[in-house]
Amino acid sequence: MEHLLRSWQIAARTGKYVGLADDQYESLFYLAMLSWVGCVADAPEVSALFGDDIEFRSDAYGVDLAGASGLRFFTGHAGSGASVSRRLVATASLIATGGRGVVEGMQSHCTTVSTMAHQLGLPDAVGDGLRQFFTRWDGRGVPNGVGGTDIALPVRLFHLADVVEVHHRLGGVAGAVDVAGARRGKQFDPTIVDAFCEIAPAVLPEIGRQAELHELIADDRTLRRSLSEAELDVALEAVADFTDLRSLHRAGHSRGVADLAAAAATSMRLPEDRVRDVRRAGLLHDIGLHGLPATVLDKPGPLAATEWERVRLSAYYTERVLARPSALARLGAIAAQAHERMDGSGYHRGSSGSTIPVTGRILAASCMFRALTEERAHRRRRSVKEAATLLRTEVRAGRLDAEAADAVLATAGVGGKRRTGPAGLTPREIEVLRMIAHGASTVDVARGLGIAKKTAGTHIERIYVKTGSSSRSTATLFALRNGLLDALDL
Template sequence: MSLPELLAAFSLATDLGLGQPMEHLLRSWLIASRLGEHVGLSRQQQESLFYIAMLSWVGCVADAPEVAALFGDDVAFRADGYSVDLAGRSAVRFFAGHAGSGAPPSRRIVATASMIATGGRNVVRGMQSHCMTVSTMAQQLELAEPVGAGLQQFFTRWDGRGVPHGLGGNDIALPVRLFHLADVVEVHHRLGGVDGAVEVAGSRSGKQFDPAVVDAFCAIARDVLPDIETPIELSELVKDDPALRRVLTESELDGALESVADFTDLRSLYRAGHSRGVAELAAAAATALRLPTDRVREIRRAGMLHDIGLHGLPATVLDKPGRLTANEWERVRLSAYCTERVLARPPALARIGAVAALAHERMDGSGYHRGLSGSAIPIAGRILAAACVFRAATEERAHRRGRSSKDAIALVRAEVRAGRLDADAADAVLSAAGGGGKRRAGPAGLTPREIEVLQLIAHGSSAVDVASKLGIAKKTVGTHIERIYTKTGASSRSTATLFALRNGLLDPLDL
């Protein structure tokens, strides 16, 4: 797993928060990179350009609640921003026109008047916070200094009217100037073809964009604009670039996923630490259930990423204090689908994504996004669901206070009785949370050792293989198999495997 692959996946979630189709930022990077080759961008600058393109908009997650407070639906607000040159009178009209969006007319009038009277100080403050937040992520990922410096220039403009005010012209790093152009022309190319991309570049030349960069782009626009219908295969694009093949160790990957999780939780005022908490609780429960070490690690990583699809959910919905409308609830359900889609590439993340997307499924089929039930939900998904319910119950939300640990335990147990959570997974989670989960035998009274044997033979291991893997005698394995068949009513490996699947002892993703 390489860092560029991980950040490319994260950029797909960021695209959702910008109100753009997935791969917007990847296409923007490709445009900027191709243009960079034309204007003589060095190899080191090309490396910086990639990370700047993947991370520049990540800060919009951190200020989503503040943007929503000022302008309503933050996703729609950012999507609309691509159509306007945000400086001077056009910026005043844009911000004033969106102030208080979705609020009653009286509040909109007050919000608009305040925006005009303060000269948009809150907007400027938000831009500054955005840049500082995302440069912090660059430091956490141990990226080169030019990346962090470039990210702090994201809201600058060639004419010096951006943030920080007065910084413009050639003082803006060239990779940043290239991305400024590419980020906008990608949208206009998708909506208006090559002519639309060239037109918006020319109209903002000398204002938002470097005139020399604009001239270079307009001269070769058809060559640098990617095919809209062709998916971008990042691994193919960077395979010959050593600078973009930074392979992560297991510990580095965990650290990077923690950073992504922390930024995901920033979309809400109430969710700080939620993803980390779910991940650690689920991993502890998986360990208590004696799942293999690699499966425990996978569940922990899925816990870190289980809500990455929330990037496409407006903060006005995520932090709504009242009851959600049917349309808003459908957008919440869709977030689980987005989690799976965002993590579908590369292959190293696809399996984690498949598990992460199960966090909101329920045993009775009432969950989302697939509405799976019973044996169709693997044990990893059952654990993740129970951990998510418990952790969320203890956290404050816009519409309720956080519950005490005692009340959260009672809630989880009520969900088990109602048939929505798996009893064994819930008990393991509650035990890991210090809630004294009940000790129980496995399904049909199977012991932990018998479950281990059943899992191995279901995956095709012979008695000799089982004996070797578990460090026990072949005769002992035979005894375990006889007891398994007796307890489960199975008469063969295949019927025992079906029993294991129905009772969540096997992960369908492994079969």
């Protein structure tokens, strides 16, 4: 946790002693934040070569990856987790090709994350720096031959900080200084190493002071940038696209779920802000998959019990990660419900019935439908008609909400019959019920829907009769119990 934030702080503090210019400070921050995002681009390939890609990258911090030590590391991890015969084949292939697959993976990492920086509208210096992420001072990195001062100063600073942060946590100041010295003139710029070793106790952050790092960003005018609603959508779409890269079979999944859920929510006449929320939650609903190794995500056979538990935890990771920036917490609460089921059989909370808001119900139906129509390592893709049949089966079994599933199927163009809501409420009456639950008067309802005050009053009377309510508060409770409202709004 907070590895990249602490690495950025080390690099920025060290930069003051080696001539980091003010206009490079912002580039250093974004370079640090995005540096390892590109690892999702080659996760399937890394997994095929070295097994658990998360474990592989973690182990790599302890080794200088060039020369004999690098060869021992790569061959020692080749085919990890596989049978002895497969490990031998993987090792032989790695040696025979000269590690070409590893190099190609690094190039893919750099190219894709540089593209993300461009998509986010960041300065060209950030994208250019990210393309040098796997270079080395001695020129033995990727691209081969690029080294020395041809590497941008922010990149050289981060190369050192990224490694010493890990060794600081594991071995204290001495551990950080030792690894810096050992790789001086090889992976790291000697000038930066010398400056760091002199001031290491002052530039290494205190472990456990996470709040301080977030406060540093919030207080820094250079880094504190507000996004417009349109810019936020672009940023979330970038997150969705990179999340889907984590698996060979998920390209376009998050965008597809988001658009389907938004269209279904619109057909159910949810307010515009709710439609926007469910689309954004759809973009983010699988972000927790970054906590799963590709060996689990793309496993061709049944998952073991421990692997299945890791999958269930991915929904928790989604909610927890998005809860950290308070501006995204609401979206995280919706996104984490993509795998909940009405009968309580879903994950991660095992929520059921009225505890799942309508946005969560729509997202769950949208995610299931979209996933069924996509290929997976353990099954073939279903046709739209087959997916629709399976969705209706889930409704009959009590696992999916009928109204949400119908809206999704109608949006997807495979039917979905027109239904009345709970207690026989019409779509217009549900719309009015949502409004009065949020405190709208009869006049407010009439004005908001562009109808006569008398018509609005008639709708309210019918709502009270159908739901057995005698006041706004009891009608609101009915709406909550039946998933017509999001409790987070009240």
